[in-house]
Amino acid sequence: EAGVTQFPSHSVIEKGQTVTLRCDPISGHDNLYWYRRVMGKEIKFLLHFVKESKQDESGMPNNRFLAERTGGTYSTLKVQPAELEDSGVYFCASSHGTVAYEQYFGPGTRLTVT
């Protein structure tokens, strides 16, 4: 069974540019989560999809961040325009509805905004 995959693994962009991160969850997992870890700090929740619906987006920092989950499959997280403080590692995770506490994480996308 394939795990959670994320693309790209690294992205370096300039302040003001746009970046789109992609996550492919484990097949059959209805729950999809986005998290961010800034260096040395805790992993912070951004938002949660159940299938194609946003269940909780209370962690999204501001309206420069837009997440979508097309047809309840893969998800994208767009940052537009990027700011320096957006740098960090963005993780995606998925879980099955009946064992929702067991989340499977992707390897992350390391975003650097210069």
Place this chain on the structure above:
Amino acid sequence: GQSLEQPSEVTAVEGAIVQINCTYQTSGFYGLSWYQQHDGGAPTFLSYNALDGLEETGRFSSFLSRSDSYGYLLLQELQMKDSASYFCAVRDQRGSYIPTFGRGTSLIVHP
């Protein structure tokens, strides 16, 4: 507010036993998870405790005391490959499995 405290770093030698503690202060509590993350890798789920007591999975065990707002991860027969960061995470909302993570403990295993 909510907070989770765990040591920033723990060192031990191969073959030893190490305990990583986690104390929490949250508005609600429904469970404590542990995750392992190797450098540059994905966090990997290790365990989940919703009730008091010890859960054992191979060389790893996780303990929870809800009355003390405290839990720990116990690693036995340490191996070099156990060198990684370990995060505790609290589920603090009924009906939601979104965890609040601690800052992580870096475990360094020496030969």
